[in-house]
Every structure is written in structure tokens, then in C-alpha cells.
Amino acid sequence: MVKPISQTMEKTEKISTEIKILAAAEEVFLKSGYDGSRMQEIADLAGINKAMLHYYFRSKDLLFERIFEQKFSQFFPKIQELMAMPISFTEKVCIYVELHINLLRQNPYLPLFVINTVHKNNDFVKKMPLLLMSEFAKSYYTDLAANKVKDLNPLQFLMSVMSMCVFPFLSKPILCSSINISDQDFDTLMNNRPEEIKRYVRAILTP
């Protein structure tokens, strides 16, 4: 590694070039993906020269990897504390729904970006620790033993909950065109969505 690590943060007032590049790269890559993004576009947005991108990150591939690893870890909300809480499976799922939808409302490009990248090269995902499902499943079986939830396939169920959270953001353009609604309408829809999903979750899980 011959990459410089930002070492002049305390001396200068202005934001370091490295940070500016990372911010610009994030914006461009998230909106357009790897193939659709141009180094020139990133340079323009960062207000610097194309050559600087290579000076700091060597290649488009390396810059992209840096962005992806950072964003992928944000794709699912943090649920460690959630799992440790002394609440029922149903309640955990309800809180998860709220966390995930709020996260996606703030990062609407995240799902398509992550899915496309993994689809093209699933080596990316192999490096990531992803124990979300199994953590949830444990909690489910505890409550099943206590007869607090209906007997079903937890994998299918959790897949369904995630689907209901994530898919609307992926299909937004089709949805808005097909039923002719505006961006504001969509936002209200997503604002009401956690409550709606939570009703479904309770209807499905109640024994």
C-alpha cells in the first residue's frame, strides 16, 4: 500500500481532498453503479482533477471497493442491541421494520446499488459477516416453544418482512408511473408503511 493517509487534518481548515473524493464517489457510484459511473463525473463533483483520483485511490476498481464496503455495512440496520433486548420476537420484528424503513428513506439508492454490485460479483458479499437471519431465527424458536407465535417457516417469514421493507424503494419508478403518484405521495406512503407492515406481522404471527 502506497496510498497516503490523510495526515493534514488538524492544520488546515479546508476539507481534505481525500474526503471530498470519497463523498463525490459515494454519490456518483450510488446513483449510477460501477458501469454507469465516470471518473470525470466524480472529479467534477469533488471539484478537483481526474488525475487526483488515481493519485489517492490508484484505480476506479479500488475506489469503488472502498465505497461499496462502507455502504454495504449500512444496508441492514444494526440489530445487535435489538436482539439483546428482553422483548418478544413479534416486537423485535416490529422494531426492525421501523429501523429498516427509516434507514432506506434516508438512503433510497442503497438497495439497488448493493443488489447490483453483489449480482455482478458476489465475492463482495462473501467477505461480509451477515448473521441477521440466524439471530432472528433463534428468537423465533424461543417464542414458538412458549406458544407465543404461530408455527411457520421463519426463513420464509423473515424474507417476507425484508421484502416488504426493501422492495418498494426498488420499484419506486414503476410504481409512481403506473399509478401516477408524485414523489411526495410516495414519501407519505413510506411514512405510513411501518404501521401497515406491523399490522400484517401481527396478523401473521398471532397464534
Add this chain to the structure above:
Amino acid sequence: MVKPISQTMEKTEKISTEIKILAAAEEVFLKSGYDGSRMQEIADLAGINKAMLHYYFRSKDLLFERIFEQKFSQFFPKIQELMAMPISFTEKVCIYVELHINLLRQNPYLPLFVINTVHKNNDFVKKMPLLLMSEFAKSYYTDLAANKVKDLNPLQFLMSVMSMCVFPFLSKPILCSSINISDQDFDTLMNNRPEEIKRYVRAILTP
């Protein structure tokens, strides 16, 4: 239009070049999208020369449009007859689930292809007639008046049903990596999925 229309179908035994190109283009574009696809790759797969692609379809854009329009119309299952049937809303939704999942099992690349294309250029979707939602909603309100279904937001509900059908195919790589399952395991999961979703649908809709 100076494009030749395949006129030698009845004389020759061999498949016309136009058909071969379309088949190859479909495969490549579906797997890699517009940006990720190369004209050379399509030519190789069709077993012909790159120049022929331009002879028949003039440009990459036009060839892509041709493929997209054909595939987009397949993205949602045909539901006209379904709507005309004298069955309840709940039953219609259940049949829809089965139709859509079977369709996607046969065309697993379709969702990502359609979503990416529309995301890049939503002019594509504007040309398409998409009255799936409103047809379903009408049926819902009929049954609501007869007290046969619970009172809820039909748009949110239908969005949820579609999410549960489509999203697993989009997230397959992440899912398989994260819980460490094989392609066969995924296929069994999708084989069982319609029954599982139909259980959820009944639990949510039953008053």
C-alpha cells in the same frame, strides 16, 4: 425504417440471423444490463459478426429497446382473465401469487433487468400500460363492501404481496451467501413460497 424484416423463413431450414441476434441479445442484456453488455459478446453468442448487429438493428440502443419492450411486458403476469373470474379478492390474490412466482422462477433475471432499466430511464415505463393495481383495487372494494375482507389500505397491501413475490429473486445472491444455501435449496424455497405467501395473505385479509 430501412430495417429488413425476416422474409426468408419459409425457404431456409436454418434459423434466420435476425432471430439468432435477438435470442443472443436477450440473454446478454438480461444478465448484464445495458451498460454491462458488449456488442461483441452478443455477436459471439449469436455466432455471427459484430457488423451484422448494426446491419439488422442499427445501434446498441435500438437493439436494447427492442429487447426491453418485449421483456417488460412479461414482467407482470397476465391478469385480465383473472380479474374477470367470479372469485373473491382473496382468491384472486392467491392465484396472482402463484402466477407471478412461477413466471419469475422461469425468468430469474427479469426483475433486476427491468428495475435497472426503468431506474436509468423511466421513459421506458411511461409507454407501457400498467393497470394491474387499479384492477385489483376495484375487486378489493367490492369484497370490502360485502364485509369479506378486513379494512386496510389496498395499495399498501398489494405492494406488499408483490414485494414478497419479487424481492427474493433480487436478493438471491445475498441470501444464499448469508445463510449459506445452494441454488437447489433456493429453488425448493421458491417452490414452497406460494403456499407460504398465501397463508400470510389469508391471515392479513380475514376480517
Add this chain to the structure above:
DNA sequence: GTCTATATCTGGATAGAC
């Protein structure tokens, strides 16, 4: 560290022989 200029390569598109 930052710039300009340039090298190099890739990929879509065309010309022209057959």
C-alpha cells in the same frame, strides 16, 4: 499535492470487398 497533457485501450459504428 495539484495540475496539464498525453498515452493506451476499449467498444460502438462504418466502409467497402465479396
Add this chain to the structure above:
DNA sequence: GTCTATCCAGATATAGAC
């Protein structure tokens, strides 16, 4: 209709002055 050869724009990457 089909091919080979080639053109040319656009994009990544590097060289070298400051």
C-alpha cells in the same frame, strides 16, 4: 447478407512540470 478492416469517441490511467 456476410465478412474484414478500420475509424473514432470516450474512458481509464500515467508522465512530468510546477
